[in-house]
Each structure stands twice: as structure tokens, then as C-alpha cells.
Amino acid sequence: MKKWKHPHTITGDAVSGESYLRRPKINDLFWHFVEKGSDVLFTAPRRVGKTSIMKDIEANTPKDYWCIYKDVEGATNKDQFYQRIFEMLIERLSSLKKAKTLFRKWIKKYGIEKIGKDGLKIGRYPSDYYSEVVNLLEELAKQDIAIVLLIDEFVEVILNLKNAGKVEDAISLLHELREIRHKPELKKIIFVYAGSIGLHSVVKEIGRPTLINDIELLPIDKLSEPESKQLIRQLTAEATIQYSEELEDYLILKIEHLLPYFIQLMIQEIDLIAFKRGQGTADMEIINEAFNSVVKNTANFDDWIKRLRDYLGGNFQFVNQVLIHCAHKGKINIQEVYDLAVDAGKTDVYKDLLDELERDGYLIEDRGSYRFISPFIKSYWLHKNPVLK
Template identity: 30%
Template structure:
């Protein structure tokens, strides 16, 4: 396993968490559609790429990123195209060599763009004549999957909702949510398809702005946890072994528990990179002193990997909200934790009392802050906190 920083970890660079994969499939078998929830950089996209690349016998796994979609019709067209994609078809065929004729017939007919009696023309000139939402439902109505299911994993779903709202208005966004809910709630359809949604912003904060939480309350939230200390140690050791660097378990435990604290693969890899780079200069024992030096280098050199946290704020918040957010994060960078009432006082100062809770929710989902204890907030990560205090 090699360092994989700043990009989705796949293949041999993916740190497999069997418990997470098992729990996701367990929830699907219980009939749930899932929202894979976690702050940025925890590994949501890597997990769904693993599911896509390692499908079980029961599922035809399809991944689609809808970040650039700005209307409902395009959304359902993109979903259909992803299902018909030849790469998905070939991947699934490898998993069902003993499958019945029905499923093989379904897959072979994809080449002719006619599935289960449903003919779908993706010719751009025909787009205006087609209602892709109705076509998607028609497809699910008629296709025979021989008791298997499509597992449709939709990345950047919350961003899609925001784009539709921005381009077509709030009512169009609410209608879009209702269309998706109607598909999930249809007893006939949900025997053939399951959904996993994920994204780089929080779905709940997006739908709250639309007063549409009722349209997603049928989706079960699965919270992707940080690594356990045991798994974090295994990941750190595996990465160091790739660079022929030895470190005692005591030293690595100090790194993980005392320096990193929030044990997500992204931050562990950042720390291991600094240890590797420093070791190449000073080839000596990787002890606590060495780790302290490497951690300081991480904070000093982290802008290339952490700058996106600062830049992302202007994409998520408007100008007034952004001013408050910078004040909130500056306050949190100064202390171990800050009472929510103190943060609320800042919202009052900015005249954003009504937006305050949603701003906290967004910052929490995006991996900036966490509730340390009830009504006390802190930075999720000491790495981000120290970097923020020095660079903002």
C-alpha cells in the first residue's frame, strides 16, 4: 500500500474495512436505502468505489457522480446511461456466470439500448421528446433482474439538489426530491433497486433550507466512523513498511492518540508522509521527539493539502455567512472548546441568528468542527486547528 493523498483511494491503496462493508450490505438487505454520512476526507467515495469494484452476487453495482447535473431530466438520463454503461455490464457479467437466462438477456440487450421491453434512445436530438423520469420508472416497472437488485450509488447528490435550486428555483428542487422519494417508496421498484447517496456537503442541511426534510426521512443514515486505534495502527504500519521505516507501536500510538486524535485515513497518510520525508533527511529512530518534529512539519507544510478547507467555505456560504464562519473558526482555533452560547453571540453580532444552527450543522458535516460535549464545540482535528490558527 502506497500513500494516496488528495485522491480517491482504490485498488491496492484502499484500506479495506470489512466491518463497514458488512454493515452497509446488512442495511441494504434489511430493505434500506442509505445516506453514507461522514465529514470530508473520511473515505466515503473510496468505500463506494470498493463496492462498485467488488460486487456481491446479489447486486449489479453502478456508480454515478451527478455533481454537474442541473435539472431533473438530466439526472434520470444520467442514471439510465450509467446502468447501460458497457463497463458496468461487463463487470456484472463476471459475477453471475451461473445466472439465469433472464439476467443475461437483460444485460446483452443493453448493447441495443432496449432493456426488458423498454426502448431508450439516448440520441441528443430525441431528448426533448423524452421524459427520462418516466422512462426510468418504466424501466424499473418492466425489467426482470432474476431476483437480483441494482445498487445505484449516487455521489454528490446534495450538490445536485443545490444546482437544481439555483438554476430552476426552490419548487423545482422540492419536486426533484419528491420524484426520488416516489421511486424509493414504490413497492415494486424497491424490489429491483437500492440507492446509496453520498456527497461532499450534508444532505440534511441542504433539504432543511428547502423545508423538505420529509422527502428524505425514508433514507437511513449510515455514519462512516473514523478508524479504530487497532485499524489506524495497522494502516500506519503498512504505509511505513512500504518505505522500509520501522517505528514502535508505542511511538505510533503516541502519533495517533496524542497528535492526530481524529483517526481518518487522510490525516494518517498526511502524518506518515511527513515522517517519511523527515526520515529521508534524518535517518534515525522514529520516537516521540521525531514524531513531534514531523507533526510540526505537517502543520507548516500542510497548505497544499489543507487549503481546500479554506477555499471550500466560499462555495458553501454566502458573503454574510462567510464572515460569521471565519469568526467562529477563529474563536475555536484559540481554545480547546467553546460553548455554543458564545458562538451564538457571534451569530447575533452578524445578525444571523436564524441561520446559526444550520451553519453549525454544515461545518460539522464538512469536517471542520464537532461537538466535544453537549453544547461545547471544537475543531474535529488538531491538525486542522493548528494549521488554521497559523494560516487564517
């Protein structure tokens, strides 16, 4: 019996290599924005692969640029945010030949003892990380080094500040970053932001939408059918379970909303079911069984409801009722949403909240009504809320 070969699926962390499908149009548009000096905000629904795209950009940077990626989600105050940017600059630029002279200066200034996989160890920590970051960027700019700072989960930092009652700190951080972006001497320093929640929504909530209106938006949509088929074939290259065109079409039909994450989940679950059975081929029955199994494993989708709780605050219960109704009835029209809003005292914000659910990849408007954009998310909401009150 041949050794079973599993697909190249990754369903947790950001993906790379055979598990990652590069989308040339997104990369081309990104570098077009960068080359004209624009700062960039990736806008996309949850689990579309923003982090994977950013890490791919970092790993495949044109020779005239230096890309640095950092996840800043854990920063709970302004100083921690700038500390992460400071460490990100020191750690990554230590290996840049053009910055060797600067790095020797930094070693002396900060008493740098160690840079490695465990992070940065320095003897003298700055008392003001914001000023230090600005100084570092200005020094790098003088060396004519074009740097792209890929700052992932930035939106969560603003949300953390807002939820902790530090709205003024959130506004101050947005002001400071805007000032940095507008410094003429830093025109070769490009800031790129991403997050699992819409930045515009969070900034609008704190009343400062103009602080990010200078940033170029780069939308990332679901995969097309040809891209989905390419990803399926890439993931299953040399795997035991192969897919005929008919099975590819059925799998795509079953997934419907073609996010890379959903495709990875299904390919992985189909392989697991077939492996346990010792069945070396897939069929429609296994695909159906895999769908049900994926939905029942609520850990696959708990993030969708957690994110709503995190950033909707007092609006969560109303939004959740809309989604529960939609899951049970298959759709909800605007009058039904308004009636729920009247009961919940949300008539002043209900339409904005609906728009958010569309932007964040929960619902889609379809001929005057709203329905779940993904059968996975619909089934998850039904599973978590089996009774419609």
C-alpha cells in the same frame, strides 16, 4: 545501499488495495440495510473515506447483487443528473449476463455505437432522461436483477441547484427519486447516496426534510486506535520507514482525530522528510516536523473552507468568525457564539449552524464549549487567519 521503499499512501483520489482499510462492521451494516430493502445514506464528516467505502462495496459485491458506482457531482441540472444515471446503467449492465437480451434491445433502441473507457457513444439520445431511467429500471426489475446504485456526491447536485436559484428543480428531483424508491415493482433497486456535505442540512434549507425521511442512515465515524494502527502497518508494509509501537502511539496522539486521510498525509510526509535526509528511521522530531509541513501545505485543507463557502452562502462570514475565534482561543463557549450571532444578525440560526459544524467534522462540544475536533484543521484556520480581530 538498499533501494528506498515508499509507503502505499494515496492522498488524492479514493483509495483501494493496500492503501485501503476495510471496516467490516460498516460493510456488514450496509448489506443488512440492503437485504431488508432499505435505501441508504452514508453520513460522515469530510475526508472520512465515503467514496473509498462505496468503491470497495462495488468491487466486492455478493453474487446475488449488482453494484454500480457513479460520481454525479458535475451535474448542474435535473436532466444532467438523470443522464448520468442513464449512462451508468447502460455502461455497467452491458456486461451482465442476465441483461443480455435487454442490452441487445437497448443497442437497437438507442443506436449504441461504443461503450468503453471514454464513456458511452449513442446515436439516439433520449429526449426525457428521467422517464428513460425509470423504464430501464423497470425492465431490469422484471429480469429479477437486484441492483444497488451507489450515487456519490449526490448532495452536491442538490446544492448546485439551490445555489443556482433552481430550488423548485431541487425539490422536484428529490420528489421524483422518492417516488422511484417507493415503486413496489422496483423494490430490488436500492439507492445509496453520499456526499461531502450533509444531505439533511441542504434539504432542510430548501424546506423539504420529509422527502428523505425514508432513507436509512449509515454513519461512518473516525477510525478507532486499533484500526489506525492497522492502517499504519498496512501502509508501511515493506516500506523503509517502520514504526515501533511507541512511534505509532505518538503519531496517533499527534493526529488526534483519526481520519484515514490525516493518517495517509502524515505517513507520506514523514517518508518524504526521511527520504530527503537519507534517514532510514523515523522519530518524534520527524513526526513533529511532518505535522507542521502538512499544515503549511494549505492545499491539503482548502477543501474544508471551500465547502463552507459553497453551502453556507450568507452564513459563511458568521461561521468563519466562530472558527477563527475558536482557533485563536482554543475554544468558544455558547455565550460567545451568541454574542457573535447578535453582531452578525444570526440569532435565529446560530445553533443550527453550530450543529452543522459538529456534524461536518469541524467542531466538537466539550464541557459546554466548542473546540476544533482536529489539530490539523485548527492549525489550518490559524495559518489562514493569523490575526484575531
